[in-house]
Amino acid sequence: MAEALTAEAILVATEEVLRRYGPAKATVVDVAKALGVSHGSVYRHFATKAALREAVTRRWLSAIHEEMTPAFDEGLTAAETLRAWLRKLFENKRRSHSEDLELFTTYKTLVNESSGVVEYHLEHLVGQLTSIISAGVETQEFSTDDAARTAQAVWDATQMFHHPAHARQWGSPHVEDEFDAVVSLVVDGLRYNRVPSATGDA
Amino acid sequence: MAEALTAEAILVATEEVLRRYGPAKATVVDVAKALGVSHGSVYRHFATKAALREAVTRRWLSAIHEEMTPAFDEGLTAAETLRAWLRKLFENKRRSHSEDLELFTTYKTLVNESSGVVEYHLEHLVGQLTSIISAGVETQEFSTDDAARTAQAVWDATQMFHHPAHARQWGSPHVEDEFDAVVSLVVDGLRYNRVPSATGDA
């Protein structure tokens, strides 16, 4: 008798099937075939096809979490840490988009299917941003009375460079400059050493 | 004999047909039927179906241009003018999205079909932003060495509040707060009265 069928093995096989056939064509029967079992066996580990896909999505997103965990290098200012984090996120997205567009599209589809998982993922990343900003507030480099709210604002302001809806622009020769311009604008907005404006706005 | 068939009349009829049937079902034959002419007549004014749709798109976008022309009220600071302009854009988009989702979706489809028209539209709006920012630089309220580049950055940073890909979030109870947070962050980034940061970032 072969090794026992594990959830892990099913997830690996599902990823492979998704990669080969794409999200529209990948079936539970294909996954079972790839594993050399009947498709009924797959259902002993995952209640539905949707649950199986969601597990794959969760797996993929948690890899991003690890990859993105911010490095608080002692020699770096908060602005540098923030800039590096945003750049790493952008580079990762852009690379996976340009190097394997098909797979990128596949995961985009999966992610759209399970909004709950995405929400958690986004909260996690904004949480990482919050910790970077909080560290900057601690050293009086940044100023904000609500780090979480400001982190969300930084996230929102940089959507162009991580939200897949904007992926088409990632190939443009101007993106690089636009990224720098937006990040600079945002970092300037965060800075502490600012004299109160003479003409405050409502 | 009835009035002569004009391009204008065809555009109006096309808008109506698009509204009723949606972009997928609206045909040139439908437009001709609505006008009481043969579909061959429509082709005397528009070379292809795509050209007809593009003309409708152009018409719709230029209405937005007029609506968005910024009001340089003497009593307002540049920050207030900028904030008001961004808010008006957001409110318009949000309203047309919530009040007639079907029509909003229809125009989203049309816009995706003719990328050239959109590019011009975006350039026009960023141009309006540029004039607002330039005015702020003139009064020393804002600081930038390249108003056009900065305007593009402001546009990019506020994508969440005007790009249709983010429309789903416009219904969330948090959007209002997120809009304020992003705009405040951006306006802070633009301000002139800033002491050079002690620890500049690379």
Place this chain on the structure above:
DNA sequence: GGACTGACAGATATTGAAATCTGTCAGTCC
């Protein structure tokens, strides 16, 4: 007895023949 199979019902997707649409143009009508 617990992991697995495979046949099954209802739901979903595929396919190809028939219908409709796009774009053209010779001909009709003031």
Place this chain on the structure above:
DNA sequence: GGACTGACAGATTTCAATATCTGTCAGTCC
């Protein structure tokens, strides 16, 4: 003679039959 028509060819879409897939479960096999 210029605005318009309507029949036409090729491209696209629709629709219904057919095939495949999802999820279940009674039964098989160590």
